[in-house]
Amino acid sequence: MIRDGQSPAAIDEGVRALRAGGLVAFPTETVYGLGADATSDAAVAGIFKAKGRPSNHPLIVHVAAGVKGTEALSRFAQPLPPFAQKLVLAFWPGPLTLIVTRQPGVAAAAAGGEDTIGLRCPAHPVAQALLAACAEQGVPGVAGPSANRFGRVSPTTAQHVQQEFGDELLVIDGGPCEVGIESTIVDCSRGAPVLLRPGAITRTQIEAACGEALRDKHELAAPDPRASGTLEAHYAPSAKLRLMDAKAMQTGLDVLGPYAAHIAVWSRSVLKSRSQHILQRRMPDDAAAAAQQLFAVLRAFDAEGVKLIWVETPPAGPEWEGVRDRLQRAAAA
Known part of the structure; x- marks a missing residue:
């Protein structure tokens, strides 16, 4: 069922569903996400089941802007290194996900069992309305991979989501996605910024904002953290x-x-x-x-x-x- 994201009633319906442990599809500027309460391992398990996604493949947690977003950062992540703080200031809200060290005991299922977690503050006004309302009612972050079956083409309209999951899933419609591909992912957990997934925010923009050169992942001794959308084969059409x-x-x-x-x-x-x-x-x-x-x-x-x-x-x-x-x-x- 598709609901108009401009309607306060649709936002309220989405918040109620998320608080009850359900799934809600919502728009971002990149692609549509399939959301669940990131602090509820049972709710997050519903995402993995619906998508057919391996439970060790981490999800990105979306947080509100402003004070509630700052509170969510403290809830989900250990203190950010200075270069990561600069990226937050430069690109949030926006199409940038940061992989940071996770607070112990929080969002283990959303993190796929990793000691890191991916966090993003999306810029889409409907997403922000939903996230702000959730934060006010005890849901500090919404885990939200792309709202499609695992490995397939990501959805950029509410109708795409409905084609994937049918009429039973609540889909909040925010129109076609402006960016159209998933967020840039930068790993900030190993002392230097590493680009894990390219996106609309480019290498040059990242380096200019954080004041450091992006390191090649092979330069660092520690293995890459698992991150959303980084499998070799992904985003595939049927043809x-x-x-x-x-x-x-x-x-x-x-x-x-x-x-x-x-x-x-x-x-x-x-x-x-x-x-x-x-x-x-x-x-x-x-x-x-x-x-x-x-x-x-x-x-x-x-x-x-x-x-x-x-x-x-x-x-x-x-x-x-x-x-x-x-x-x-x-x-x-």
């Missing part, structure tokens, strides 16, 4: 996805000729096909616009019943890193 350069794509279309079928193409380059059965969409030249469209395009291709999805490899620029990451993981599935 097989291949990344190709424009020349290879055009060659493939030429070879298949008029007999090409059940293939979808997403490319920045203009390609020609002699087949009437090729589904083509243009990838924006702007990285942010491409990210915003990415998951919706993959879902649309799946809905058309294609068997293969050919995607032109994005440019090598740093602003494209998040899009490249999601497509590479989708192609690995």
